Amino acid sequence: MEQKKLRENRRGVRKKAFLAAWPYTIPIMTGFLFLGFTYGVYMRASGFSVWYPMIMSVTIFAGSMEFVAVNMLLGAFHPLQAFLMTLMINARHLFYGISMLDRYNGKGIKKWYLVFGMCDESFSVNYTASIPEDVDREWFQFFVTFLNHCYWFAGATLGGVFGPMIHFDLKGLDFVMTAMFVVIFMDQWRKxxxxxxxxxxxxxxxxxxxxxxxxxxxxxxxxxxxxxxxxxxxxxxxxxx
Amino acid sequence: MTTIQRILTIAVIVLGTMLTRFLPFLVFPKDKPVPGYIQYLGKVLAPAVFGLLVVYSLKGVSLFSGNHAIPEIISIGLVVLLHLWKRQMLVSIAGGTICYMLLVQTVFS
The missing domain is CATH 1.10.287 (Helix Hairpins)
Structure with missing residues (x-):
């Protein structure tokens, strides 16, 4: 019954989930566009073509790791060292996965995309957000993850393309991420x-x-x-x- | 590094990152019962991780030099107050961030 209803208005379900998910991602949009931009600029300044930040932002999708990766790429070729370093820097994801075992419990490609895109911010929002009863949970989680992925890619690409050309003073904007984690901590505290x-x-x-x-x-x-x-x-x- | 070596390095980083994200789901698949200890961790780890993330996002700040974390302390204080008062995620985050930007670009520049 439930299944049939879903199938009948799949588009409606998706739209509803998108509209519910998007407000939660607005602070992340600000933070990711800014940090991604910084990352793109940094890559260009380190002598890489614009393709590097574009491809790395989509495939790695782990902010701090990508900044570290710049240094790895500039150094000597040490794949094993790079691998171990990655495991250490990203080990916290193991905790996210354990916490999400019963929340990312769907099937198929959508679930594995959620796991693929489980950065700090996607995890935090998808763990704490109060998803309304009438909103499809998996689509909500998907849009949070997908929008974050897009913001990060857009930021890195814009930074890679325009970074070398413009100057501005956005000093301190990266605090948006700290502020978001404080808010998420407080929401968890209240619950x-x-x-x-x-x-x-x-x-x-x-x-x-x-x-x-x-x-x-x-x-x-x-x-x-x-x-x-x-x-x-x-x-x-x-x-x- | 040659281009091939760069591509290999990026591939290894992708692999490492994905391993940390996928491992729990591969070790504890949906159709098998999750051990009690892991279920317990699944419940209690997340709140601790949110605390870790707050500290992690502030790791570059020094208490003992520079501005002695004063802009951070003031701005976090404002985030907390706004959030206790309005409970509007975006208001709290925007308020704190604008406050921080003003502080580090003027008083503490």
């Missing part, structure tokens, strides 16, 4: 009954940043968070019920 995990994530990461420095704190943070949450399993699971 949860226990704040233990939120506080741990913020506190332990900050501690690791102070100890290990900005270049090396992600992996220790993940390890400590995983360790402490594992130790607290008995207590936290009791609270859930």
């Amino acid at each position: 949860e009954s226990s704040h233990v995990s939120s506080v741990l994530g913020l506190g332990l990461s900050f501690l690791c940043l102070l100890i290990f420095g900005s270049e090396n704190f992600i992996i220790p943070s993940m390890a400590v968070i995983l360790g402490v949450l594992t130790l607290l399993r008995g207590t936290l699971e009791k609270e859930e019920v």
Whole structure:
């Protein structure tokens, strides 16, 4: 019954999901156009043709990784090192995947696209957004991911094409990403009954940043968070019920 | 690096990135029961990760030199206040970002 109704007005379903998803992506649009632009400019300034930021923004689609990749491409050819470095920088995606196991539970190509496009921002929005009852969840998730993908590609391409020609002062605009993560953190905070995990994530990461420095704190943070949450399993699971 | 080497390096980065995104879904496919421990992690990890992302997005800021993170602290304070008051995602984000841009381009430039 439900299935039949969906098939009858597929376009309507898609349009509704798009209209529900798009407002959530507006801050990401600002951030990605800006950061993507910066990335495109940076690639050109490093001596690459415009094709590089275009292709890399679509295929890698992981912001910080792409900035690191510029340096890798400028250095000597070390594929294994590049591979291991990528795993370390992007290891946090493993946590996203585990959190999304029951949310990205569709089938076929749409599901795998969601996994492919699971950058920090797509994950955050798709995990926290309150999707209205009458909106198709998978299409909503698809449009969030797809729009983010488009913004990033558009930013990188525009930066690659026009970067070398223009100058302007947008200093500080990248704060839009910090502001968005703060808002997402607060939305999560309001929804949860226990704040233990939120506080741990913020506190332990900050501690690791102070100890290990900005270049090396992600992996220790993940390890400590995983360790402490594992130790607290008995207590936290009791609270859930 | 030759063009071929560059292409190979990019391919390896794509592969590594995709591995971190796909692995949980490949190890725990939909039709098999997910172990209790992983289910538990699926519930409690995300809030911690959002905390990690806040810190991650601020990792370049130094508390002990430059502006001592004052523009960041003020602007995050504004984001929090706006969000507690209006609960409008876009208002909170735009307010905080404009405040930050004004601060780093004028007072703290």
